[in-house]
Amino acid sequence: MGSFVALVATFFLASVTVYYANSSPCKPPVEHVCSCKHGQLSTNETCTVCACSQDGNFRRCETSRWMDISSSWIVEESSWYYCPWYCYFTPNKALKAFDGNPSTYWEPMYRVSGYKHWVILDFQTSHKIRILSITNHGGGSQDVVSFTVESSPVSPYLWEMAHSSGAVVPGTSDPQEFKLDFVGRYMRLTVDTQSGVRPIIREVGLFGTEDTGGAEGSTCPALNTGCVISDTAGELSPPGGQSCYVTADIHEGLRR
Structure with missing residues (x-):
């Protein structure tokens, strides 16, 4: 019985991971280096946005x-x-x-x-x-x-x-x-x-x-605009060696 519960829990976590990875607002078409920042929603809850670019520079994902x-x-x-x-x-x-x-x-x-x-x-x-x-x-x-x-x-x-x-x-x-x-x-x-x-x-x-040399926002065309990032927010590395868009969205999904 314990093995069955563990198997179900593993399957559920995998489902959450896949769902949020596929629906990520910042998932790149190919594997890019990513950098993350914490922000705040209008509800005062903490949120995370990850910018995925070839060099991991978060500014390449910031709009005007x-x-x-x-x-x-x-x-x-x-x-x-x-x-x-x-x-x-x-x-x-x-x-x-x-x-x-x-x-x-x-x-x-x-x-x-x-x-x-x-x-x-x-x-x-x-x-x-x-x-x-x-x-x-x-x-x-x-x-x-x-x-x-x-x-x-x-x-x-x-x-x-x-x-x-x-x-x-x-x-x-x-x-x-x-x-x-x-x-x-x-x-x-x-x-x-x-x-x-x-x-x-x-x-x-x-x-x-x-001006970073490319089209504005081209490296992350669908940033989550509901997450307001402070000008003083520091950049974070995605933990655990996971892809940053998966890490950020699992966090968001589990928090809800």
Whole structure:
């Protein structure tokens, strides 16, 4: 009798393993190296996502997201100081437009009317940028009404036009999004106000991902989007020498 129970239990576990392996959202068509990360469901339960790529690099399975812009990425900006007789320095440098806090803002120093202020970012590696968001101050005269985005793969810069728009609405402090589609390591954003005076910009947001050389998400086209992964989540190796997609899905199946 004990042997029969053990046989049934073994058969059940095998069935679970096969079912979850076959229904895995990240099962590759061939054997790939895999890397896993823990995340969280909307129910606050822990979940696991495994990215399967030829080299085991989890980033190859990540899709675009709103990027966290480090202050060190802002390498040049216009008019952060002004020296008529002695020098004035703005307390509101461009980094304040990329800090994720709409209560702070970028306000460059004085230039002649009509001057278009700019900021240059270094993403450290090549990135694909899909969306740019601008949040004006909302006061009107110092609100941005148009902008251009240029990209360069190298420094010294070789600027190429990536996008331009004259559709930014002044008089509102709501974020305004614009679709982009470019790849580059360096980006120059140039803005213009409706009155030609210096701008006040609460926030600039960028939606994109690191460019790993292939089609975005091609190594894992069906990631479980219900599992939200923290930017600080560490990568995990699949335990026991098993294929990562089997390990992750057995865990999910047994937890339920």
